[in-house]
Structures are given as structure tokens and as C-alpha cells.
Amino acid sequence: MRRRLRLGGRTGLALVAGFGLLFAGTSVSSAVQEKSAGAATVAALVVKNNDFNSDTHSDVLSVDTAGRLWLYPGSGAGGWQSRVGYSLGWDAMTQLLVPGDFDGDAHADLMSVDADGYLRLYSGDGHSGWQVWKRFGGGWNAMTAVRGVGDFNGDGFMDIMARQSTGQLWLYPGNGKGGFLTRVGYGYGWNAMTALMGIGDFDGDTFPDLAARDGDGAVWLYRGNGTGGWLAGRTLIGSSWQNLTALVTPWDFSGDGKADLLVRNVPGALLMYRGNGTGGWTLPPVQVGSGWNGMTKIVS
Ligand SMILES: [Ca+2]
Ligand SMILES: [Ca+2]
Ligand SMILES: [Ca+2]
Numbered sequence: 001m002r003r004r005l006r007l008g009g010r011t012g013l014a015l016v017a018g019f020g021l022l023f024a025g026t027s028v029s030s031a032v033q034e035k036s037a038g039a040a041t042v043a044a045l046v047v048k049n050n051d052f053n054s055d056t057h058s059d060v061l062s063v064d065t066a067g068r069l070w071l072y073p074g075s076g077a078g079g080w081q082s083r084v085g086y087s088l089g090w091d092a093m094t095q096l097l098v099p100g101d102f103d104g105d106a107h108a109d110l111m112s113v114d115a116d117g118y119l120r121l122y123s124g125d126g127h128s129g130w131q132v133w134k135r136f137g138g139g140w141n142a143m144t145a146v147r148g149v150g151d152f153n154g155d156g157f158m159d160i161m162a163r164q165s166t167g168q169l170w171l172y173p174g175n176g177k178g179g180f181l182t183r184v185g186y187g188y189g190w191n192a193m194t195a196l197m198g199i200g201d202f203d204g205d206t207f208p209d210l211a212a213r214d215g216d217g218a219v220w221l222y223r224g225n226g227t228g229g230w231l232a233g234r235t236l237i238g239s240s241w242q243n244l245t246a247l248v249t250p251w252d253f254s255g256d257g258k259a260d261l262l263v264r265n266v267p268g269a270l271l272m273y274r275g276n277g278t279g280g281w282t283l284p285p286v287q288v289g290s291g292w293n294g295m296t297k298i299v300s
């Protein structure tokens, strides 16, 4: 299988055309001005907390073919600590996502969409365990992808994005207390994407971004403007990724503070693609696991 990858910066910027996906937020030029004005004027990135055992390192959750949920605690340097197994029954969930600390107690949480289409919040206890879970309204089975994207609108609270079966993308801003503010609709056309990734701040402007893989295996970076909108254009950050069977967004997994991706290939190896912090990659990818084909879902 092919895992070729090209650097977005070298293949250039591809403007959004044809899909009608995105619209104007802050222009690229104003974002540059904002950035050059100095770090003090740029809002600090609110990092999505996906650290379930409170050692400050990014962790990964997965569901195996038997339906058991597992925690794979990251080592903070691209490796792992001993995994922790939980209950069975997680194969009934149609979506699994890591929103960060969604209810405001400083501990990382987990969300899912259950078989009846209800969104659930599992509140983490900060010690590899869970406190309580609650259910939101139904209808989430109309969503074909639900992802944690960090604080996309810049209010300090973790948000999620969802793609409806109609192809429309939605932002569901969190209220910081385990609930939602009014959702915001973006464009249609997102059904052309075979994967959506809440990749974190991949280009280094401190604002969380979204990555998406299209039907040809190209991976595009859609840059957030920090206030719930988008910077103009999109950037190609990968190609020939169509054969990858899982795309996981731990944000920084290598420990250098820059957003990375974990990807699973057909043989079941897990590879770490290290972001370079400016919208490209530090190659080559590093294998960080094998045998991951025993997992039906892998999230971070
Ligand atoms: Ca929490
Ligand atoms: Ca927010
Ligand atoms: Ca960004």
C-alpha cells in the first residue's frame, strides 16, 4: 500500500473551489497582521485536554472487536504506558470522540453517540476512570461524523463539530459546563470527505484547525480563525492517504508541543506523523504500534 505524503508548503495552496465548503472569516492578510503584532495580542491556544490519567501527556482511547473500551496512556514522547481496560458494550456506539474537558472540572472527558442517536458525555475523573455519564438530546444519528475540535470559537470552552448526512458541517460550541451554546452552521459539501479530523493547531497560529481527507486520499487543512470562522483557502497537507484505516488526532503526541497525527495502515501498524508546527510534517513517520486492526475505533 502507498503512504506517500507531500508537504503542503511545497505543493502550494489550493483555494477552496467547487465544494462551496467554506466562507469568509478573517482574511489571510489580517491573520498575518494579527500574528506579527506580537504574541501578547494573540489569544492563547486553549489546548484540548485528552490526558485521562493526569500526567500531562496525550492519551488514546479505542474499542476492540469485543466491544471493550481501552485507554492507551501516552508517554509524552511518542510512546505508551500500560493500557487500561474498561467495560464491554462500546461497540454499540456509532461515534466516539474526545472533546477535551467538556464539563469544566479540568478532567478530560469522552463523548459518544449511542445506538439510539443520543449524544453522551462520560465525565473523566482524572485518574483513568469515569465519574458519571449523561445524555443529551437525540437525533445525532443524522450526523455522519462527530469530532472534538478544541476551542474553535475562542471563548475558552471546548467545542465539537458534526457533519450531517446532508453534507452540512456544524459547530456545537460548548458552554464550559457540560452543555452547548447555539450551534453554528457552515457550508455543505462535506460528504465529499472520507474523514474529518480535529487536528488541533496545525499551522502554528494558535487557533485550532480542521483537517479532512477527500475521496482521492488528499488531506486538506482548513484553518480556523480563532473565533469560529475560517481563514481563506485550504492547504494540501497529505496525499495518497486513502488506504489508511484510522486517522487519530492526539494533538501533540511526540512531546514537542506541535500537533501530530496517528494513522493506522492496512496491516494494522500505527504510525505517528509529526507536525512541524507550521503546517507541514517532520518526516519520516515513526511507527508507534502494531496489531491495531483489533480495534474498531481509535480516538483522541
Ligand atoms: Ca471533565
Ligand atoms: Ca469554544
Ligand atoms: Ca491554526
Ligand SMILES: [Ca+2]
Pocket: 251, 252, 253, 254, 255, 256, 257, 258, 259, 260, 274, 275
Ligand atoms: Ca508533536
